[in-house]
Amino acid sequence: MEDSRIIRLLERVEMFLYHRVSRIVSVTESFKKILVKRGIDARKISVVTNGVDISRFHPMVKDPELMAQYGLEGKFVAGYVGTHGMAHGLETLLRAAKRLGETSGGDLFRFILLGDGARKGALKETAREMGLENVIFIDSVPKEQVPRYWSLLDASIIHLRKTELFTTVIPSKLFECMGMGIPVLHGVAGESAYIVEREGVGLVFEPENDVELCQKLVRLKEDGQLYDRLRERCLIAARSYDRGELARKMLALVHPQMTQIKNLGVLEYC
Template structure:
């Protein structure tokens, strides 16, 4: 089977969509299938093309057996609604003609969070007469409302109509949460074609390891209880709550607890400035590191803080870093209500706290720092629970769904040769 996958995030980018897509595609190649990914030049989240790449009209490379086609797009930092929309639309426009420069696929998959990529997937599927599968990672544009990036308007209403059109036209929808599936059914989408394949972790990469003593020495964090936030510093994450908690701990004289931030995003500079203005001595900010180095930073954490804004929408999401945290055996401090909090509680992998409640977070940090037997239990439980979210098994489940969508080619049909890049 030849799978054509459209995504605007792919390695060497290290965000959640890039990791999920790459790890699934890698497993499909291992299973003997051909996978072609159409994406853009790696630039997330700073909006700067990574070293070794250029923002060209068309380029090819192969990554672990995956055929990768990179197209030109308007590149901007992960901030500003209009500029990001131009980024999304430009990728959509470039991806469609690029799809005719690869062999005809058996199935076309396109992934959100934003659905202009899904628009391209639907159009490619229609033009090439192949089934279109919508991988639903986020309820966009509803998430725009949730973070206040754009006020209610006729434009948002039009985007939601387009969203529903794509759901209806998709041969199948692969949702990353059960809550997303329930949302779509409530809005009139046929539940029979909506399948849930949650996020997970690459258990070969993310597994318990000894603390990286050299890294702790470099950062000057020996002897500290280290609580880390690893991921995008965006509008949805309300990371000022973590800074407020750090301030409360500093006031309490808990110098043994240190907050580590690793990543980039639209609010990174603002957060750094706020920490400096507040005189926080118990906070360290670090820039994004290559994917292969991330586990070094996971290894030094005594707790992983996962946080999103207090919003009904975010009660439907499951942050992908939850599964990496569990796989690494790092206790979770989970400031997200809903489906993901129920996973933490069911697996006994850590403690939950109310989103945007700095006092509750600081209390939880003190609780974990003062009870190392509890942290050891959460660590062991997380490692055990992560086995239920092994990326290999999840990729195999999604592959079965794609195979079920596949249409046999018309007997005797001959395709025109395609141009090579």
């Protein structure tokens, strides 16, 4: 957005509210640091990240019906699940698919792109022009069906364009990968990359670098010990991002007396 009188007015309202409230909850440490730099008292800012509903997103056997439908038997499947927008730079995945398809053994890999968005049509047209036969586009599916499609993946690709703006965000699909026990190939710089490395749940590659993405993907396929270790770490890390526990933490911050109520259905309440 370009600077304007309306935006400046809204920013004044924003800062007024920040100073008046007794508690601010941020979803990333980066956002907290930004607020502190803008003059907000760090003592009243807490961080509660996004998380995963581990009752829905948990390890699953690859769905046999979908495996047959998309011809994935014997393939190492890497996938992107989410919005196909301008911010996501999914052309990087197409270039990686092209590069892998031209190498010896490249036919053993498949790329799935599931979701919709402003760039979906253009991406499909680009893939057609590139002659990509190892990329499968799948339209959005009902929410309750998403775990079935996650189950197809041997590796999950998370990617955003290479820009300073995205170093402060944490893509929520990272936590779903943890819950499903799917190692991550993470192409987002900043705080989320730090989480991937700290928790040991995947491999980080430079955003928009299709060469490095290919290298990390091949490494995941060929190094069974590494793959098993990352998968195990995903399941361990998921416990720290259980949405139920995070909801309780949130309640304790914004409404302390609620923590005294026994057997509260926290997710339903939130």
